[in-house]
Amino acid sequence: xxxxxxxxxxxxxxxxxxxxxxxxxxxxxxxxxxxxxxxxxxxxxxxxxxxxxxxxxxxxxxxxxxxxxxxxxxxxxxxxxxxxxxxxxxxxxxxxxxxxxxxxxxxxxxxxxxxxxxxxxxxxxxxxxxxxxxxxxxxxxxxxxxxxxxxxxxxxxxxxxxxxxxxxxxxxxxxxxxxxxxxxxxxxxx
Numbered sequence: 001x002x003x004x005x006x007x008x009x010x011x012x013x014x015x016x017x018x019x020x021x022x023x024x025x026x027x028x029x030x031x032x033x034x035x036x037x038x039x040x041x042x043x044x045x046x047x048x049x050x051x052x053x054x055x056x057x058x059x060x061x062x063x064x065x066x067x068x069x070x071x072x073x074x075x076x077x078x079x080x081x082x083x084x085x086x087x088x089x090x091x092x093x094x095x096x097x098x099x100x101x102x103x104x105x106x107x108x109x110x111x112x113x114x115x116x117x118x119x120x121x122x123x124x125x126x127x128x129x130x131x132x133x134x135x136x137x138x139x140x141x142x143x144x145x146x147x148x149x150x151x152x153x154x155x156x157x158x159x160x161x162x163x164x165x166x167x168x169x170x171x172x173x174x175x176x177x178x179x180x181x182x183x184x185x186x187x188x189x190x
Contacts (some may be wrong), residue, residue, distance in 0.1 A: 029138055033145025037153060042093055045183050046126065047150050049100040050119055052176055053155025055165065057109045063121050064112050066154035070147050072120040073127035076106065077143050078132025089129050093130030096122035104177025107170065
């Protein structure tokens with residue numbers, strides 16, 4: 001029950017946090033990179049939901065999808081810092097929240113490779129957004145910071161989903177997915 005209360009408090013306070021990709025970082029450091037994913041509800045919803053979906057799918061997806069997300073996000077970050085321009089980055093970020101929420105809400109058990117392709121595609125856009133914001137010295141430290149924080153959010157999602165599933169049941173985990181969809185739709189309208 002404590003896990004459900006924590007989830008409700010987290011989602012309830014989500015409106016108090018602005019999207020993380022609203023401003024350009026004035027400098028890049030490990031601390032700024034680490035803090036960045038924790039400072040925006042778009043990151044929190046997407047990253048936690050990758051971990052939750054791994055629990056829903058089970059097996060190797062539990063560690064493969066978060067690993068693919070972090071590594072592909074770093075590739076998107078590198079591509080952005082090297083000057084690659086991508087259209088529709090904000091739309092892809094919001095779409096990632098909605099789609100990931102839907103796959104959890106519908107308890108989709110995709111093959112590991114298909115789930116990895118989906119989270120990898122979204123991760124590339126998330127990484128690109130990071131790279132666009134951090135055009136400064138010490139990009140490696142910044143990238144390491146946001147990669148570590150992102151991995152932590154994935155682990156948080158895994159832990160929360162396992163706790164919910166163990167204490168309340170699978171329907172509670174699917175409800176988290178539905179709430180994530182609503183959060184993504186709210187961000188689109190914000």
